[in-house]
Amino acid sequence: MIELVFLLPLVAGLAALALPSGMSRILLLCTALLHLQLTVMSWMGKLTPAFPQFFSASPEGLLILLVTSFIFVCISIYAFSYIEETEVENKPVFNCCMMLFLGTMSMVTLSDHPIVLWIAIEATTLVSAPLIFSHRSTEALEATWKYILICSVGIALALLGCFFITLAMELGNIDAPLTFNSLNTVAAQLDPVWLKAGFIFVVIGFGTKMGLAPMHTWLPDAHSQAPSPASALLSGALLNCAFLGIYKMDVLMNVAGLGEFSGNVLVGFGLLSMIVGAIFIIGQPDYKRMLAYSSIKNMGVxxxxxxxxxFAMYGAFLHLIHHSLIKSSLFLSAGNILLGFGTKKVQRIGGIINSLPKTFVSFFAGFVGISGLPPFGLFISEVIIIIGAFQSKRYISASLFLFGLTLVFAGAGRVFMSMSFGESVEKVQVGEKMLRLIAPYALLLASLTLCVWMPDAIYTAINQAIATIGGTIHG
Incomplete structure (x- = not known):
């Protein structure tokens, strides 16, 4: 049954609490590899839902599940070395929460029932909060509480949006199961007023977890205070899960004939997130916070x-894949820099090219990729989105989009150049280790590979995910 995909890491996570640190690290890595195997089996159709009234294998869900699983394997290899070198006090608890985090995110990707989806997204908040508090500092405590409170309020609004959907069903006299698949077949009969209200609340609620502005305020603190493996998961996987909740609602809106309304809402939040992220990247003194604001910008994209x-929808899904790979790599490279120099302050770090040459390669390549420059995939996805915007005759929106991209490149470029080639105040305290280099390189290599060769299964999944609401893979 496909439910094993999330049951395995949930059970393994709880088991890690009873194991010593070394054994829990091994369990983390083994769970990651088994989860990837189960994910591949799901893609091959060998696993089917035991509870189809709650779970299903949708193309967009399987796509995000595959990205999450691959990233988690890389992060687990990295964490095997990284966590032992940091000040994480209770390592078995950290490993436990990492696996529980994987389990709840996997549940999100397979959920077909709106309330089950809501429960799974709320669960990701609860199990990931201890990861943010791993260093037990005052700043980490503040970031954790901020994360819990803001996301919980947002998720509560999303629950209200789900209730509005059920109200739209009642007013439309619809007798159908409360699943996204069933709702899509009767979407035209749903009450449009309550459906619009539900969509707004879902976008605000899940948009809080996704990091869309102005609901993004938890994200920079959480990403900067969490250990780098957790930051990579938060940015590379969790934000995608929140997006999935919004996307399923957008599909429902389009099938109901309200696609113009939902599209304008998403374009507005997207542009605002890009501009806000770009503004805060400029002059950012903390490089992990800079990466967090970059995530806000990319969620806006x-x-x-x-x-x-x-055509822009195809670019959006390509962007989701490549952003997850590149941003996860960047956070892992940032972890190597933090271990090496012992600080997150940009002005105290310089000369990475000489002091940490192998980390420099992944760090600078990550900057090239996340800035939307060739040969990485974000260049392709952003060009496709721009073409799609011009095809839709959204010239003002396209101009604002380009303005946001330019601001981000200028702000991030200054930080990366200073850290890579400038003079350093701090001296390197910890050198480079192979286990902490494999993962960032593998993630970047995956992004490069997908630029020149995309497996037919992934190509087909994207096509199926966007075709329902008029998306196209051809310009």
Whole structure:
């Protein structure tokens, strides 16, 4: 049964609490590899839902599940070395929460029932909060509480949006199971007023977890205070899960004939997120917070592409994949820099090219990739989204989109150049280790590989995910 995909890491996570640190690290890595195997089996159709009234294998869900599983394997290899070298006090608890985090995110990707989806997304908040508090500092405590409170309020609003959907069913006199698959077949009969209200609340609620502005305020603190493996998961996987909740609602809106309304909402939030992220990247003194604001910007790019629709929607899904790979790599490289120099302050770090040459390669390549420059995939996805915007005759929106990209490149470029080639105040305290280099390189290599060769299964999944609402893989 496909439910094993999330049951395995949940059970393994609980088992890690009874194991010593070394054994729990091994369990973390083994769970990651088994989870990837189960994910591949799901893609091959060998696992089917035992509870189809709650779970299903949708193309967009399987796509995000595969990205999450691959990233988790890389992060587990990295964490095997990294966690032993840091000040994480209770390592078995950290490993436990990492696996529980994987389990709840996997449940999100397979959920077909709106309330089950909501429960799974709320569960990701609860199991990931201890990861943010791993260093037990005052700043980490503040970031953890901020994360829990803001995301919980947002998720509560999303629950209200789900209730509005059920109200739209009642007013439309619809007798159908409360699943996204069933709702899509009767979408035209749903009450449009309550469906619009539900969509707004879902976007605000899940948009809080996704990091869309102005609901993004938890994200920079959480990403900067969490250990780098957790930061990579938060940015590379969790934000995608929140997006999935919004996307399923957007599909429902389009099938109900309200696609223009939902598209305008997503374009608005997308552009605002891009501009806010770009502004805060400029002059950012903390490089982990800079990466967090970059995630806000990139979530805006994805929302913008989905809102535009058509060819841009294909670009949005490509952007989701490549952003997850590149941003996870960057956070892991940032972890190597933090271990090496012992600080997150940009002005105290310089000369990475000489002091940490292998980390420099992944760090600078990550900057090239996340800035949307060739040969990495974000260049392709952003070009596709721009073409899609012009095809839709959204010239003002496309201009604002380009302005946001330019600001981000200028702000991030200054930070990366200073850290890579400038003079350093701090001296390197910890050298480079192979286990902490394999993962960032593998993630970047995966992004490069997908630029020149995309497996037919992934190509087909993207096509199936966007075709329902008029998305196209051809310009």
């Amino acid at each position: 994805i929302a913008f592409g989905v809102g535009i629709g058509g």
